[in-house]
Amino acid sequence: MPKVLISDKMDPRAAQIFRERGVEVDEKPGLSKEELVAIVGGYDGLAIRSATKIGRDVLNAANNLKVVGRAGIGVDNVDIPAASAKGVVVMNTPFGNSITTAEHAIALMFALARQLPEADASTQAGKWEKNRFMGVELTNKTLGLIGAGNIGSIVADRAIGLKMKVIAFDPFLSAERARELGVEKVALDELLARADFITLHTPLTDQTRNILSAENLANTKKGVRIINCARGGLIDEAALKKGLESGHIGGAALDVFVEEPATASPLFGTPGFISTPHLGASTSEAQVNVAIQVAEQMSDFLLTGAVTNALNMPSVSAEEAPRLRPYMALAEKLGSLVGQLAHGGLSAISIEVEGAAAELNQKPITGAVLAGLMRVYSDTVNMVNAPFLAKERGLDVREVRHDREGDYHTLVRVSVATSEGERSVAGTLFGDYKPRLVELFGIKVEADLTGPMLYVVNEDAPGFIGRIGTALGDAGVNIGTFHLGRRAAGGEAVLLLSVDTPVPQATLDTVAKLPGVKRVKPLHFDR
Structure with missing residues (x-):
């Protein structure tokens, strides 16, 4: 037993x-x-x-x-x-606590709209300051959702019931899923400019950290009210305090903080600020x-x-696990690569297998691709729940199996449809069963995907490798390997560098200014 x-x-x-x-x-x-x-x-x-x-x-x-x-x-x-x-x-x-967290966000939105904590404290202190607490109605206001997954979709449903207009920013929210929820899908800049209330429902990742930065807070609608019941670190707390004090931000309610327990936050005591001690999941x-x-x-x-x-651990039987394990490692790295590089709204993803990979159970391979793709945005996704999360967000997932013989004994190709067109990457397994990238956005390039890396798109021209090597060397960044590819001589080229340590932002800015550079992006993969 x-x-x-x-x-x-x-x-x-x-x-x-x-x-x-x-x-x-x-x-x-x-x-x-x-x-x-x-x-x-x-x-x-x-x-x-x-x-x-x-x-x-x-x-x-x-x-x-x-x-x-x-x-x-x-x-x-x-x-x-x-x-x-x-x-x-x-x-x-x-x-298990999605409804509870969503309801807490709605409760904090009401508290901000009607200044309930301040009014309660004033009344219980023996004051009758009826004219001091002039609130606002939620009806006909615009609610901006940052994150429209499981919790965000529940908040949207409740807000629509309150006769609010709901707009949403979520890279995985398809147009079809947005229509189903009754929300309008928008870019983050548009959400900031239009929303009367903003509520966050996204995990804390490298992509979402300080998503409400000082710059983004400055671009919000004057008088906006902000609610965060998701994760501390999504909002620049110092910038939030300044926005509240200046009056640009009309109010803020946080259930989560960068440092918890938050016993001495600088936000405490700021006019228009409400806090609760991480109560999102605290219902019976x-x-x-x-x-x-x-x-x-x-x-x-x-x-x-x-x-x-x-x-x-993926959902795999004991018999399948030994054969599938290296393929799932390859698939997860390809999904992660696409997730880190493809920008613009994702609407569809295709996972194609050929050669030896076509003889295997494709579901775990698909699950590994989706887990790698969405782990860029979510800290709870895994190979088991990734297909469910993709379906929830309206992402069209297609699996294709080819019987043909190609240039490699086995190949996995991941293609995504974005608002900027299709993006495709492909990889194989070498003799030692190590995952290897062999094609990136139509350009042949062989690279191991491991640890911190740097992705650069540039014009193919003499002297470029020397310039980027010098820029990184001057910044103390040690290069492990160079991986190069180009469409044609003198045309567009890509460069993948493995580095010993993540590249600092100042160095990224320096590389971006080098002649011929079109795009620079730091990447990271599990070793």
Whole structure:
């Protein structure tokens, strides 16, 4: 009988489900790290929330551990690379608290519109300042959604019910899905200029960090009110404070902060500012939902091997795994490359396989491509839930299998349709089963996709390699490898450089100004 430890306070339904399914369970919330290390070796599964920290020390002692289940979305408290190296599957429950978080965002929007916290404090202090608190109606106002995924779509539905006009910025939102939601898809600049209220529902990634930067906040409509129940770090908090103090921003409500617990934020006390202590998922219903889901997922895995919402393991049978593993590594890197390079709204993606790859189960390969593609924008996506997320956003996914023999013994091609046209990349496996890029946007180029890299589009001309090498050398950036390709002599060329460390922004700006450079983009891939 598998044995599970629940090490954080969790709804009793979790333990009940484990026992009903035939899994032995112990409930020991509040263990110290030393206490957890002492006993974790006796368990096959570990069900946690946010309090338990699963680092290398715990994993090193967990000799029988097979799965960690996080009842909730965030897995910042789990060392996922270390868990993967240990062979431990890490699962979360990304959709169990969606309604709760969406409702909290709506509640904060009402609180901003009617100045409820200030009015409450004033009234309870014995003042009757009826004329001081002049609010605004939500009806006929424009709500700007940054992120129209699961939570964002719920917020849109509630806002439309309040007779608001909803506009949305989301790279994965198709025109069809936007019509289905009843929202207008717009570019970020247009959203900033038009929205009376802005609410964020996107994870924190390199692409979304400070998406409401000082510059973008300055470009918002005067008097805009901003709500963030997603992740700290999406808003430049110092710039937000300045905007509130100047009166350009009419109000802001944050449930999340860059530093948490936020016990001394500079925003505290700023006029027009409302804060809550990360309450997005704090309802009794949400706690029940995530507890039930984590218990069901872990039980299924321990008893049948079924995998749901795993962050470090695809949905693959034991028989298929050895053959598919290198192909999925290649597919994920190609998806990540497209996600980092293709700009403009994505509406469709095609995954083509030929040669040896055409003889395999294509679903895990497709899942790996989608996971790589959308991981650029989402910190909860994985090979299991990536197809669901793509469908939710209206992304048309096509799988193509070719029986033909090509230039390579096996080939995976990923093509995406964007507002700027089709973009395609292709890769193969070399004899040692290492993934290798062989074509980039129609240009033949061979490169390993690993670690930090730099992508440059330039005019093919003498002296360019020397100039870029000098620019990087002067900045102390060491080049690992050069990978070159061009359409024709003197035409457009691409350069992929692997570098030992990420290239600083100032150096990127310097490279962008070199003669002949058309585009510069930093890339990053798992090693």
